[in-house]
Amino acid sequence: MRCYIVTGAARGLGLGLARAITERGGQLIALGRGESHELDALGADMPGYRFVAIDLAQADLVSELAEEVFGSLASLDWDGVYLINNAGVVDPIAPAGRYEDAALLHCLSVNLSAALQLSNAFLRHFQHRRGDRRVLNISSGAGRNPYPSWSAYCASKAGLDMYSRCVGLEQAALADGIRIASLAPGVVDTGMQADIRRAHPDDFPMLAQFQRYKAEGELSDPDQCGREILDLLHSEHIGFGAILNIRDFR
Numbered sequence: 001m002r003c004y005i006v007t008g009a010a011r012g013l014g015l016g017l018a019r020a021i022t023e024r025g026g027q028l029i030a031l032g033r034g035e036s037h038e039l040d041a042l043g044a045d046m047p048g049y050r051f052v053a054i055d056l057a058q059a060d061l062v063s064e065l066a067e068e069v070f071g072s073l074a075s076l077d078w079d080g081v082y083l084i085n086n087a088g089v090v091d092p093i094a095p096a097g098r099y100e101d102a103a104l105l106h107c108l109s110v111n112l113s114a115a116l117q118l119s120n121a122f123l124r125h126f127q128h129r130r131g132d133r134r135v136l137n138i139s140s141g142a143g144r145n146p147y148p149s150w151s152a153y154c155a156s157k158a159g160l161d162m163y164s165r166c167v168g169l170e171q172a173a174l175a176d177g178i179r180i181a182s183l184a185p186g187v188v189d190t191g192m193q194a195d196i197r198r199a200h201p202d203d204f205p206m207l208a209q210f211q212r213y214k215a216e217g218e219l220s221d222p223d224q225c226g227r228e229i230l231d232l233l234h235s236e237h238i239g240f241g242a243i244l245n246i247r248d249f250r
């Protein structure tokens with residue numbers, strides 16, 4: 001049996017991933033602030049499903065919980081274990097200097113610190129286990145290209161990419177290292193895109209472009225994207241520190 005630990009699985013791309021995992025018969029451990037009806041219904045039919053309630057912005061709780069979750073999973077036998085750091089927030093959307101530190105810290109905590117903390121615990125508990133073990137960090141094109149008014153988001157995703165590259169080097173040097181990659185999922189029709197379209201035009205000079213993506217049907221379907229990501233997760237492309245863009249595989 002394959003086990004998948006997915007953050008932010010209640011909605012958006014995370015829910016698409018959860019659906020793809022269910023379709024393929026994997027076991028899902030979902031981490032997030034709260035369940036949705038959709039995730040709840042999915043879990044009801046899935047043997048071994050567990051929802052772990054956690055606000056990923058709360059660093060102390062994340063470390064504690066990561067120990068508990070990965071500690072208990074590591075004592076079981078799996079054909080493969082996969083951590084998908086998917087949860088993310090785009091806010092604050094505004095030029096630097098015009099947002100509160102609290103919004104900046106929240107963005108960095110959810111998008112970057114929590115993903116690194118979970119990966120840290122995953123690596124600690126699964127380093128010496130046998131079988132397929134992989135970490136997939138859901139990044140963004142915004143971690144690779146600068147966007148005005150997204151400085152916190154871009155910095156968090158660039159950090160996630162660099163983390164994947166560094167850990168990839170470490171793991172590649174081991175006889176049986178854990179695979180790790182960062183993946184940009186393209187533009188997906190989720191709540192995050194709706195948040196972006198709600199930005200104030202004075203705060204976000206690229207607003208019209210993102211409104212156009214929706215109006216012209218350029219956003220991809222989260223369920224379809226979830227399936228594509230799962231295919232990629234199980235492919236050789238993951239490698240050790242690969243920086244991937246889903247568009248290169250379509």
Ligand SMILES: NC(=O)c1ccc[n+]([C@@H]2O[C@H](COP(=O)([O-])OP(=O)(O)OC[C@H]3O[C@@H](n4cnc5c(N)ncnc54)[C@H](OP(=O)(O)O)[C@@H]3O)[C@@H](O)[C@H]2O)c1
Nearest residue numbers: 008012013033055056057086087088140187188190191192
């Ligand atoms: N959508 C796109 O076009 C796009 C493009 C590039 C990259 N991405 C990346 O793809 C990933 C998924 O984004 P999405 O588009 O699916 O966004 P979304 O629809 O807004 O969903 C975000 C998910 O993250 C969870 N989350 C947010 N803050 C959290 C917190 N403090 N603690 C725990 N969970 C939290 C949310 O849970 P709650 O229900 O509790 O809020 C939700 O499940 C993100 O990393 C995003 O940066 C998305």
